[in-house]
Amino acid sequence: MKRKLVVAALVAVTALSACSPASEPGAGDQVLRYAPAMFPVSLDTHKYAGEEAVQTAIQQIMEPLVRVDDGKIVPVLAVSWQNPDPNTWVFKLREGVKFSDGTPFTAKDVVASYQRHQKLDGPLVPLYASVTSFAATDDATVTVKTGKPLGTLLSSLTLLFIGPGGKVDADGFFTKPIGTGPFTVSQFQPDEKLELAANPSYWDGAPQLSKLEFVNIPEVAGRITGLENGEVDVLTQIPPDQVASVKDSQGISYATTPSWTYYFDWFNHNRKPFDDPRVRQAMWHALNLEGTVNDLFGDLATVAQAPLAQGVIGAPKLAPYAYDPAKAKQLLAQAGLPNGFSTSMQWPLEGGPNIRALAQAMISDWAKIGVKVQPLEKERAQWLEDFGKLNWDMNLQTNVSGTGDADYTLARLYICSAKRNGYCNPALDKLLLDARTSIDQGARAKLYTEAGQTIWKDAVGIFPADLASNSAHRDRVQNFVMPPSGRPLFTKVTVSGS
Template sequence: MNNYAARYRRGITERTVVTSTRFRGRIVLAGVCALVLASCGGDGGGGAGGEAEQVFRYADGLFPVSLDTHQYPAEEAVQTAVQQVLEPLVRLEDGEPVPVLAQSWENTDETTWVFHLRDDVEFTDGSPLTADDVKASAERLIDMEGPLAPLWAPVESIEATDDSTVTFHTSQPLGTLPSTLSLLFIGPAGQIDDDAYWQQPVGTGPFTVDRFVPDDRVLLERNDGYWGDAAILDRVEIINIPEESSRITALHTGEIDAMSRIPPDQIGKVDGESGIVYETGPSFTYYFIWFNGHEEPLDDVRVRQAMWHAVNVEGVVADLFGDLATLAQAPITQAVFGAPALEHYAYDPGRARQLLAEAGYPDGIDLSIQWPREGGPNIRGLAQAFISDWADVGVNVEPLEKERAQWLEDFGNMNWDLNLQTNATGTGDADFTLGRLYTCEADRMGYCNEDLDDALARARASLDPAEREALYLEAARYIWDDAVGIFPADLANNTAYREHVQGFELPPNGRPDFSTVAITNPPSR
């Protein structure tokens, strides 16, 4: 395996999902049911008795490369589609695990977790959910050594104790196991190793896969045998429309019902427009710039601190993003459990020049910065603004905007000085980001601090939320004070949908749950 492939499988790209809140707002749905023409009970509508079919069409800026959620556990678009069909043992609500396929669990000793499955769940092929399915799904994900590997590293073995009991044995206390399990989607043990299964995966969720057309669309149908509250929609279509302007046009014409990831300079085309609802909300996604500390001069903390002091981050973020971003206060967003509120580096070009001189670079330095094309809202503008500020203190930075494939390869091979990108804390728990990316073992950007490792290890082991928050504060301060990177902005989620859509929301993880959606007065298509 080449260096790039190895780093990619270890999770060098950061796009991961947690199942969105499936049962929150069921009371609201009772009101929605009164509005929709399709019935919320019985056959769920489906056009019976002349009632219009409930069809919801959604276009995001990303489209799934596959439906294999184990092979691509960190790809946002894959998870958005698959979480409608396959389910985890638990999901997180406000940082706390709540039951999904597991009805209860306990930490029987420091290194043993026992999960008890619901006894009323079947896959859509009629086979019952058993502990063997959980065991097989977890072992397949672990064996692929993908982006979630550091989260699973302490798991030594998984035991199907009986049909309805799964036991996880760990090498050390692992208080974060429930949050990690929110990213494990369960398929039938006898099918998940077959590539053909992932073209039309069988799950336990509120929808089934009718068809997956690569680079075009994913077609979902309601699972009328779902063990939980049935979805209202008859069908969901996830449509690939890569161009932002084309997605907005499709929303106006009714080709799609909802879209998300609207860049700041396009908001005026949806906000306040007749027949369209525009909303914003908190997000787990943020911008960061990492320094490659493997090489001079970025191995010197004074250089890294100088480059942070040299940029007017607050002014740039306000100018480029408006209400769609806030000044970062930690290496993770404030919406994440465990995020502290740290003081941002002051914009001080004089201090930046002083630090550069102390580090032995009074005449400045030459560097480059890379980012992926279409890597996030106003990413090019962010890079250009920082490059301009760095030039004022004698740091000349060459801009390298790259196609995503080339950027990924160079990123994995550490072929960069500075790297700019967005990232998301998939579980909504600080461990997902801090414990995976900043340890000495992870070696993502050439930074190693054993005190940081110790704080993160203790946080991962703890079952006490208050203790974990205190340890995450300690860890974040190391990252912040040592200027491992520059953390400019926490991004907000935004979405726009047609006014006949009810029950649609974009949670902080950015992966909507379609089982809560309904269409009032379904339009003719």
């Protein structure tokens, strides 16, 4: 295995070096090379709206009406919004903005992008379920009507990226998409190469980077070698066991930042004995999560305090389950399982930092209370198929609250109609749907606290850890910031020297 990794690293870096002369900058040009952990399979943001790799790439090219910054919704292509009544949102658009091909940006482009997103029926379409009309009132105004109040509309719109209305739905548009963003597409080959150039007419000021390259190096070892050799400028999602070597490298800056990503282990409530909350609670009390999280992740994770990451709008702070094997055994006995039971847990191969080690630590703790868990590490395609069909006993994975709003995680995953894990609680449904329909953010936060407490008490799943984001960049890179979404924006980034 080690030999394969070394060979892969050398091949990747050699290939990168071989192509470097062709992309060498001219005098005064600033070129930055970014090696993401996952490479975009497409740039079609409306079709792959939930994919982090796609969103990271497309936000350099296309823009939404609003985005989340420091826990608040801030203007992008919309400069203001208001609610003349609880079921109406009126957005005033930024005037004088043009797409990179020179076409003026208007409200019709927003509507066309929304309609395409809805037509493709992607994973985020349910976020707009109560929208009854989405219309261009005039060139600078978009009016959204809802059947009932929709307090999550702003956060959902952070993931709706806008293209030119006359072109966004044309075949092949997303092979070289056009947007209002800071960069334009020079070349894109799925899973292989993405080269972007500065948009000189960008409304918020042209980037100082003349060229931004997304470089695909599948192996972690190859990405780190590329960073150390200067063939790569920025890395993200560095595994915990590789952090020390990156930190110790000369000329490289390393940082951790909060994120909206967390680990969860769901129970399949359709399968015995996980239909009994006492069994689910016992499984949680059996885990020494504080010790495991500290050992495996260091400063890259903290024990979770909610069924979603802290820092997300509406995330409550709850007390972690106490590590108490004696109580776990007592709960199992009360459930009629004094001698434990046998079950299984699946997770996707390379589905998160140290995921295999986390799974093994949990399985080891469960064995101490008489629960034998078969480990099922699966290739991602097989895991996805089985996950969707509920063909599992327990499922371990990471998740990210993509909009930075609690609704994206809680109402999308835990209402009865979602049918994600067999859990159904009408009282929880009411809390989550009331939170979604309130436009009072304070009231929403209280409802999410109640909802979080319900999920916590019922032990719908186990929530081991909130993950931090980490990144490393060469010292010649300035102004790089890793946001909690895990999707860096390179508009203000600069580089100096070679």
